[in-house]
Amino acid sequence: MTHELHDITLVVNGRSHPIRVEARRTLADAIREECGLTGTHLGCEHGVCGACTVLLDDQPVRACLMFAVQADGRAIRTVEGLAHGDTLSPLQKAFIEQHALQCGYCTPGFLMLGTAILEQNPDIGDEELIEILSSNLCRCTGYANILRAVRAAAAAMREEGVA
Amino acid sequence: MKPAGFAYHDPQTVAEAVALLGRLENARLLAGGQSLMPMLAMRVAFPDHLIDLNRVEGLDGITVEQGVLRIGAMTRQRSIERSAAIREACPLMTEALTHVGHLQTRNRGTIGGSLCHLDPSAELVTVAAALDATIEVAGPEGQRDVAIADFPLGFMTPALAPEEMVVAIRIPLWPREHGYSFMEFARRHGDYAIVSAAALLVLDSAGRIARASVTLGGVGAAPLRVTTAETALVGEAPTPALFRAAAACCEGIEAMEDPQAPAWYRQRLAAVLTRRALERAWARATGEAA
Numbered sequence A: 001m002t003h004e005l006h007d008i009t010l011v012v013n014g015r016s017h018p019i020r021v022e023a024r025r026t027l028a029d030a031i032r033e034e035c036g037l038t039g040t041h042l043g044c045e046h047g048v049c050g051a052c053t054v055l056l057d058d059q060p061v062r063a064c065l066m067f068a069v070q071a072d073g074r075a076i077r078t079v080e081g082l083a084h085g086d087t088l089s090p091l092q093k094a095f096i097e098q099h100a101l102q103c104g105y106c107t108p109g110f111l112m113l114g115t116a117i118l119e120q121n122p123d124i125g126d127e128e129l130i131e132i133l134s135s136n137l138c139r140c141t142g143y144a145n146i147l148r149a150v151r152a153a154a155a156a157m158r159e160e161g162v163a
Numbered sequence B: 001m002k003p004a005g006f007a008y009h010d011p012q013t014v015a016e017a018v019a020l021l022g023r024l025e026n027a028r029l030l031a032g033g034q035s036l037m038p039m040l041a042m043r044v045a046f047p048d049h050l051i052d053l054n055r056v057e058g059l060d061g062i063t064v065e066q067g068v069l070r071i072g073a074m075t076r077q078r079s080i081e082r083s084a085a086i087r088e089a090c091p092l093m094t095e096a097l098t099h100v101g102h103l104q105t106r107n108r109g110t111i112g113g114s115l116c117h118l119d120p121s122a123e124l125v126t127v128a129a130a131l132d133a134t135i136e137v138a139g140p141e142g143q144r145d146v147a148i149a150d151f152p153l154g155f156m157t158p159a160l161a162p163e164e165m166v167v168a169i170r171i172p173l174w175p176r177e178h179g180y181s182f183m184e185f186a187r188r189h190g191d192y193a194i195v196s197a198a199a200l201l202v203l204d205s206a207g208r209i210a211r212a213s214v215t216l217g218g219v220g221a222a223p224l225r226v227t228t229a230e231t232a233l234v235g236e237a238p239t240p241a242l243f244r245a246a247a248a249c250c251e252g253i254e255a256m257e258d259p260q261a262p263a264w265y266r267q268r269l270a271a272v273l274t275r276r277a278l279e280r281a282w283a284r285a286t287g288e289a290a
Helices: A027-034 A090-097 A107-120 A126-133 A144-162 B014-023 B036-041 B077-082 B084-089 B091-097 B103-108 B111-117 B123-130 B227-233 B240-252 B263-285
Strands: A005-012 A015-022 A053-056 A059-062 A075-077 B007-009 B027-030 B049-052 B062-065 B068-072 B134-139 B142-147 B152-154 B165-172 B179-185 B195-203 B209-217
Touching: A005 A027, A015 A027, A027 A053, A053 A107, A059 A107, A059 B103, A090 A107, A090 A144, A107 A126, A107 A144, A107 B103, A126 A144, B014 B027, B014 B049, B014 B134, B014 B165, B062 B084, B068 B084, B077 B091, B077 B103, B077 B111, B084 B091, B091 B123, B091 B179, B091 B195, B111 B123, B111 B165, B123 B179, B123 B195, B123 B209, B179 B263, B195 B263, B209 B227, B209 B263, B227 B240, B240 B263
Parallel strands: A005 A075, B007 B049, B027 B049
Antiparallel strands: A005 A015, A053 A059, A053 A075, B062 B068, B068 B165, B134 B142, B134 B165, B179 B195, B195 B209
16 A cells, blocks of 8 residues: 555656656655656755755755655756756856866756746845855855856846847 | 655545544645655654645635734745735744745745644744734634644644644734844754744834733743743833843743753843844834834
8 A cells, every 4th residue: 555656747847757656756766766867966865955956836946855746747847957958058057167066966956946046036135145055055165156156147147138 | 765655645625634634544744845754754754644735725825804814824935935915914924934944945845834843943833922823723523723822732742633734824913013023043044943032012102112022932842932021021111221131031941952052052042032132123113123
């Protein structure tokens, strides 16, 4: 009974993945194992580190703190959906240019969180930006370069918008 | 760090959810999951059944009517934080929410979940106590109201029967010109507070304190209304010395001890945060602070 399988559809980056999972399967595990999209990383698996951050209906959530069955039919975006072909998103480019990553483990989570910030509030104040970014753990960069990358991406997007 | 197996239930109505609670052994409700999921992953909670409330109709929503704010149990913390109606009518709650978890967890976390999880330091429970909230509870016999003062039975234990669930919280609003402040100290922003303090003040036409509410989170098993401080304030002219004297009431209260902080530290923190919260509430009541 408790290992009953559920047929659900995860819509990840616009593509439907009909999958069969136990109810106890987290969204993060289902994205990685059943959908084969391993860009979403799992750090702590209990909602502390933010590495598994994805966008659910465009809102950043921790994919380890949701069950896959709860995301049935909802629009999910992961790091694989950021680039268009070989063209990286402005935030991805800025992460490279500003050295906002070292080991890269936390990067997918920061990219999704940063993407949500840039979409919802590109003119966000420093204090709020620091507060939001500090919800994800990075043990390499010291955060300064991640902040700089989000700012640089916002500027690049504004320029693109004008051009 | 993977949850153990459980049977998943996905009711559409409160009646169905209550019926499931009555019928199933060792069942738990799943609201936003931002506390329950880690407990499942670490296997400190191991229900046989999870009843997911996320698709239950009519459990979310914010209304302000006839001086009462009502928030549905499944309303996300983020929706409350961003509600213009709440910012205007009940700004203490808006201020407290900036300390609750992080953007990602507030997008999922619910007010009903916070109330029922009943962590001793939970900001929303402290705010509910400060504002004399009423909890609406649904069960097999229908609905009943529980005053927030009677809601915590003990450490992380709400006064709910196994087949009951919270459907909403009602908060009687303070007069528009009241002053308020929520302050807390946590080791990292977004963590549960070691101690938090909520203060509300209303001044009369002569500038004296007509009404006061002082509440501490994180010192005991449940939020604590510091009635001695409230009594010391009411009828007096607000001065820094008065606030210091009222805050000193917090030094004598019984405080819990845990690996984060000893009791004496919590008592001291309680007094300092209460004094600062009262000063800020006063400045807001007089229009001197935003």
